[in-house]
Amino acid sequence: MKSNKSxxxxxxxxxxxxxxxxxxxxxxxxxxxxxIFSILMGVGLIFIVSKDPVTSTKNFLLGPVLRTYNFYxxxxxxxxxxxTGLALCIIYQLRYTSLIVDSSFxxxxxxxxxxxxxxxxxxxxxxxxxxxxxxxxxxxIGLLPAILRIKWRANELVSSLMFNYIxxxxxxxxxxxxxxxxNQTILASLPFxxxxxxxxxxxxxxxxxxFIIAAVFVVLVSIFLFRTRWGYEIRITGAxxxxxxxxxxxxxxxxxxAHFVSGFIGGLGGAVEMTGLYKSFIWQMNPSYAxxxxxxxxxxxKNPKFVPISAFFLAxxxxxxxxxxxxxxxxxxxxxxxxxxxxxxxxxDKIVNYFKARRLRKNALLAESAVRGVAPKGGEA
Amino acid sequence: MPTASKRGVGxxxxxxxxxxLAAFPYCESAKEEAVDFxxxxxxxxxxxxxxxxxxxxxxxxxxxxxxxxxxGENGAGKSTLMxxxxxxxxxxxxxxxxEEKSVAFSSSQDAIKAGIGMVHQHFMLVPSLxxxxxxxxxxxxxxxxxxxxxxxxxxxxxxxLAAKYxxxxxxxxxxxxxxxxxxxxLEILKALYRGAKILILDEPTxxxxxxxxxxxxxxxxxLRKHGHTIIFISHKxxxxxxxxxxxxxxxxxxxxxxxxxADVDSQTISNEMVDREVILTVQKGKAAPGDKxxxxxxLSYIDDFGITxxxxxxxxxxxxxxxGVVGVDGNGQSELVRILTGSEKTLSGSVEVGGRDVTxxxxxxxxxxxxxxxxxxxxxxxxALPASIEDNLMADRYYKPTFTxxxxxxxxxxxxxxxxxxxxTFDIRCNSPKQPVGSLSGGNMQKVVIGREFTADANILVIAxxxxxxxxxxxxxxxxxxxxxxxxxxxxxxxxxDLQEVMSLSDSLVVMxxxxxxxxxxxxxxxxxxxxxxxxxxxKKQSPEEIGRVLHEKQ
Numbered sequence: 001m002k003s004n005k006s007x008x009x010x011x012x013x014x015x016x017x018x019x020x021x022x023x024x025x026x027x028x029x030x031x032x033x034x035x036i037f038s039i040l041m042g043v044g045l046i047f048i049v050s051k052d053p054v055t056s057t058k059n060f061l062l063g064p065v066l067r068t069y070n071f072y073x074x075x076x077x078x079x080x081x082x083x084t085g086l087a088l089c090i091i092y093q094l095r096y097t098s099l100i101v102d103s104s105f106x107x108x109x110x111x112x113x114x115x116x117x118x119x120x121x122x123x124x125x126x127x128x129x130x131x132x133x134x135x136x137x138x139x140x141i142g143l144l145p146a147i148l149r150i151k152w153r154a155n156e157l158v159s160s161l162m163f164n165y166i167x168x169x170x171x172x173x174x175x176x177x178x179x180x181x182x183n184q185t186i187l188a189s190l191p192f193x194x195x196x197x198x199x200x201x202x203x204x205x206x207x208x209x210x211f212i213i214a215a216v217f218v219v220l221v222s223i224f225l226f227r228t229r230w231g232y233e234i235r236i237t238g239a240x241x242x243x244x245x246x247x248x249x250x251x252x253x254x255x256x257x258a259h260f261v262s263g264f265i266g267g268l269g270g271a272v273e274m275t276g277l278y279k280s281f282i283w284q285m286n287p288s289y290a291x292x293x294x295x296x297x298x299x300x301x302k303n304p305k306f307v308p309i310s311a312f313f314l315a316x317x318x319x320x321x322x323x324x325x326x327x328x329x330x331x332x333x334x335x336x337x338x339x340x341x342x343x344x345x346x347x348x349d350k351i352v353n354y355f356k357a358r359r360l361r362k363n364a365l366l367a368e369s370a371v372r373g374v375a376p377k378g379g380e381a
Numbered sequence: 382m383p384t385a386s387k388r389g390v391g392x393x394x395x396x397x398x399x400x401x402l403a404a405f406p407y408c409e410s411a412k413e414e415a416v417d418f419x420x421x422x423x424x425x426x427x428x429x430x431x432x433x434x435x436x437x438x439x440x441x442x443x444x445x446x447x448x449x450x451x452x453g454e455n456g457a458g459k460s461t462l463m464x465x466x467x468x469x470x471x472x473x474x475x476x477x478x479x480e481e482k483s484v485a486f487s488s489s490q491d492a493i494k495a496g497i498g499m500v501h502q503h504f505m506l507v508p509s510l511x512x513x514x515x516x517x518x519x520x521x522x523x524x525x526x527x528x529x530x531x532x533x534x535x536x537x538x539x540x541x542l543a544a545k546y547x548x549x550x551x552x553x554x555x556x557x558x559x560x561x562x563x564x565x566x567l568e569i570l571k572a573l574y575r576g577a578k579i580l581i582l583d584e585p586t587x588x589x590x591x592x593x594x595x596x597x598x599x600x601x602x603x604l605r606k607h608g609h610t611i612i613f614i615s616h617k618x619x620x621x622x623x624x625x626x627x628x629x630x631x632x633x634x635x636x637x638x639x640x641x642x643a644d645v646d647s648q649t650i651s652n653e654m655v656d657r658e659v660i661l662t663v664q665k666g667k668a669a670p671g672d673k674x675x676x677x678x679x680l681s682y683i684d685d686f687g688i689t690x691x692x693x694x695x696x697x698x699x700x701x702x703x704x705g706v707v708g709v710d711g712n713g714q715s716e717l718v719r720i721l722t723g724s725e726k727t728l729s730g731s732v733e734v735g736g737r738d739v740t741x742x743x744x745x746x747x748x749x750x751x752x753x754x755x756x757x758x759x760x761x762x763x764x765a766l767p768a769s770i771e772d773n774l775m776a777d778r779y780y781k782p783t784f785t786x787x788x789x790x791x792x793x794x795x796x797x798x799x800x801x802x803x804x805x806t807f808d809i810r811c812n813s814p815k816q817p818v819g820s821l822s823g824g825n826m827q828k829v830v831i832g833r834e835f836t837a838d839a840n841i842l843v844i845a846x847x848x849x850x851x852x853x854x855x856x857x858x859x860x861x862x863x864x865x866x867x868x869x870x871x872x873x874x875x876x877x878x879d880l881q882e883v884m885s886l887s888d889s890l891v892v893m894x895x896x897x898x899x900x901x902x903x904x905x906x907x908x909x910x911x912x913x914x915x916x917x918x919x920x921k922k923q924s925p926e927e928i929g930r931v932l933h934e935k936q
Contacts, residue, residue, distance in 0.1 A: 240764070242761055246744055361473055
């Protein structure tokens with residue numbers, strides 16, 4: 001009896017392996033298809049609008065790999081969206097929809113600017129202090145929409161979007177009135193001190209050590225979410241907050257520290273961008289890397305492990321489109337169309353879980369007819 | 382192997398017997414009734430995207446001009462069936478036949494156009510608008526040929542309709558300012574204004590006081606006289622017998638049977654509702670009650686509708702004893718459990734565990750005080766469906782040193798091996814502990830909950846609806862485990878709407894009615910279901926002294 005049982009377990013185990021894999025594989029497959037689909041649509045668009053569609057398509061699809069400097073540019077472009085993508089993975093694991101990481105990132109950059117301009121510190125320590133300060137500020141900012149939601153049930157998406165305006169203008173104010181370089185015609189801060197810059201990874205390129213820091217954070221966030229008790233609390237609270245509360249998990253504090261960590265990563269990302277890429281603060285408007293982070297986190301299916309892949313994909317599209325627009329007659333902005341398309345597909349649970357729902361429906365109907373010994377009447381509606 | 386096959390045959394036999402029993406009333410009614418049905422479903426199934434099959438090949442038929450009761454336990458599929466009929470959900474297979482024409486509703490708008498109206502359990506009204514405005518919302522009367530809203534006409538329409546159906550409402554009052562029962566009348570009028578011939582009422586009495594319920598019944602009978610057809614959902618049998626012409630019973634997504642109310646007794650219906658054909662005898666020795674470990678005094682709670690759901694309830698739990706709570710669903714049992722386990726705050730009184738005051742403590746505090754809790758709803762509270770079995774089993778203990786090491790890192794091997802052990806001990810049938818709980822059957826899902834709570838190292842267990850919607854094999858297993866926990870010296874509070882279950886498992890009993898404890902039996906074997914029924918329906922009540930014995934205090 002016992003041996004028999006274990007044997008049947010083994011058999012079911014193998015089938016089970018197949019099935020549980022399927023549950024993960026299918027959404028991954030659909031994500032991949034969404035990416036391919038969007039690229040095909042992009043190519044279609046090029047053929048509609050371009051006078052020389054073949055060259056434009058080639059530039060778009062192969063631009064990033066045909067020129068070495070384009071590839072470095074791609075790697076640089078991956079850095080900020082990796083940070084915001086990681087930050088949003090944490091928020092999405094908690095099943096919140098806050099976009100406050102935009103404020104965290106922007107304010108992080110402002111604080112790094114202030115430290116880069118005003119403080120004199122030894123090299124090495126200088127960017128580190130800037131990142132830490134920017135991270136802390138970003139973390140505190142990250143808390144705001146979470147507090148509003150917990151205390152007054154204010155929708156965190158709405159409040160975070162409003163906060164994004166507030167922090168954007170506060171940041172602009174600080175640059176304009178305290179850090180502005182009056183000798184420049186454009187809006188720019190005073191130049192950073194020489195000790196502030198991160199080392200470059202490759203001579204004569206812009207590729208900076210921030211790329212390594214981003215990679216380290218991919219590992220750290222993966223460990224945080226899947227190997228620590230805090231990550232466990234976040235995942236369980238996200239899976240079912242009522243259950244988490246019932247099991248004794250302090251759901252309110254979980255939401256708070258998750259937002260702090262998320263904001264910290266965002267703020268740090270802003271500082272890394274400043275210390276790595278710029279000589280002074282020259283953003284004329286908010287680059288809004290949080291929105292790119294949304295795409296990155298959704299493509300990664302809110303798993304930090306896949307953030308580098310989806311950041312690579314998005315950066316590839318960007319660099320390709322940029323290259324194409326500079327060499328041809330298709331505007332760079334067409335990339336936003338493709339992004340919108342990807343989001344539309346992935347945001348639909350019904351599409352992502354289409355195969356699964358169909359399988360479950362079929363299984364349930366079959367099981368019922370097996371119990372009754374008759375086939376279900378009527379066609380599928 | 383031979384045992385397994387025997388079991389298989391047994392299951393098939395039971396299924397066959399059930400099928401025959403389910404089909405029986407149909408054969409009978411088909412012979413004597415040559416009536417046309419106004420509304421029918423044919424082999425209708427509904428599978429939700431998460432794989433839950435809420436309706437399983439349901440054949441359901443409504444005779445014009447009748448009040449048809451639809452009964453079944455929570456989760457039996459009544460609401461889903463009604464949502465399908467009202468166009469809010471699309472059937473997965475099967476069809477709906479309205480006046481001998483096959484229909485497909487793509488939204489409730491279509492259903493309304495076809496003459497079907499529904500009054501939801503939770504009202505769909507705009508609180509800040511007047512009753513008249515709510516009534517005409519979407520089909521507003523206009524002033525002459527302009528497109529301006531004519532409030533006076535709306536009021537006139539409301540008053541006329543109210544007079545016609547004898548459903549008195551204050552047309553000019555705002556919805557926020559009127560009582561729950563008047564809001565309900567307004568909902569009914571709304572459906573009638575939109576031309577509903579068939580009215581679906583989803584547990585309309587759940588929010589009403591007994592007096593209001595009587596009033597509603599008079600009004601519904603008047604509607605029947607006007608030629609309207611009413612589908613009345615309830616799980617209170619006395620209401621069905623008072624009001625309905627026929628009654629249909631659902632269980633576990635299936636239509637079990639339909640009877641003329643005049644030809645059937647409540648026993649038959651309740652058997653069909655809860656599947657009493659397989660009464661399981663519980664083997665247990667005599668209880669040896671020890672010290673008091675939990676004392677609750679004067680707990681009260683007022684729900685969102687302003688109804689007193691819990692009215693100064695006191696009780697005590699003793700080591701090695703199962704105290705059963707008996708009562709018709711919705712008489713304060715859920716609120717009592719939620720307050721004892723920290724999920725809800727009491728308005729008065731106190732809770733003490735082991736001499737320590739834990740009134741209004743948080744669920745986590747209650748767990749650390751040694752209380753484990755099997756929640757009545759395993760789908761929304763008792764488990765996190767998308768999370769793995771392992772993560773579900775660890776949710777109350779992940780932070781303990783066994784599972785979290787220095788620096789907050791999880792000991793994943795320890796978690797995995799502990800989860801595997803619980804899966805084996807509690808016979809959770811799964812492919813792997815990493816599988817999401819949502820992919821398990823109801824019985825196995827419940828075993829995940831029980832596996833966690835019974836290994837929580839608690840000395841108090843609050844168990845609510847341990848076997849609701851669970852298959853027979855799992856029920857037997859769960860009952861055995863509960864007795865084992867008692868024999869291990871745990872203090873247990875058992876709440877179940879399955880009377881048979883509470884009576885056979887409990888050592889002592891309290892009966893609840895309208896938020897109060899109305900009876901206490903120190904020996905569960907000393908009473909009968911008939912006697913309990915009188916208390917459950919509020920026809921009988923013990924003296925405060927008799928009830929007070931549940932606190933086990935020496936006078």
